[in-house]
Amino acid sequence: MRPVPALKRKVCGRFTLAARPQDLQQEFPDFWFPSDLPPRYNIAPSQQTLVLPGDGAFQARSMRWGLVPAWARDPAIGNRMINARSETVLERPAFRSAFRKRRCLVCADGFYEWQGSPPRRRPFHITLPGGVPFAMAGIWEEWPSPEAENLSTFALLTTRANPDLRAIHDRMPVILGPEARPVWLDPTRPPDALLDLLVPFPGRLELRAVSRFVNRPGNEGPECLAAAES
DNA sequence: CCAGACGTTGTT
DNA sequence: GTCTGG
DNA sequence: CCAGACGTTGTT
């Protein structure tokens, strides 16, 4: 008998990065950050956001969320390549090469998950205690655009939800603590050592129901974190 | 050998 | 790029 | 992830 598929709901598709550059500098002291970083409360797929690639430059870069494989004909394919399952990332043709050679950290200070079924689906904002910035595990690609400069894109690694999150969701982005980050970014690390890092977050998470204002991808600003209407 | 395809998420 | 199908 | 669009003809 085939294994019964686990309960599945939708996975990380929005997040926040409202932290100031000095807060990021403190959390990621090895990296250089731009000083003019705008606070973001509604980062959606296809948008640019701050990524720390393991390319040895230790320079924060802006990349587009939604991985476009190097061989893609149409970069629109990236709009659906926003998450890569940890369980299968090693085999998937679209991700395998990026997983082996181009890993990164994706800076965030919270992410959104939606709970329930339409039309009552409600967004939650999930943070670490105190709202400190954290690093999500990512992989990235460079797509040679015929007209413009290369397009840099990334996908987030996902794993099972941890106990705090399980009430609303069964998947979550992989969050890497300070010890795991250099391992993930080390280009010489073998796949087995990397896969060991892709586990549910072992610490506590804080969940807060927020307004549906965040639903609309074009909405931006601290209103995205307003308490949920009753 | 060449030609042609190549993907993910989720489906509560 | 890399794999499959013919 | 959610919101919003969703068409055709013909075109060196």
Added chain:
DNA sequence: GTCTGG
């Protein structure tokens, strides 16, 4: 319903 765009 399904796909694209943000």
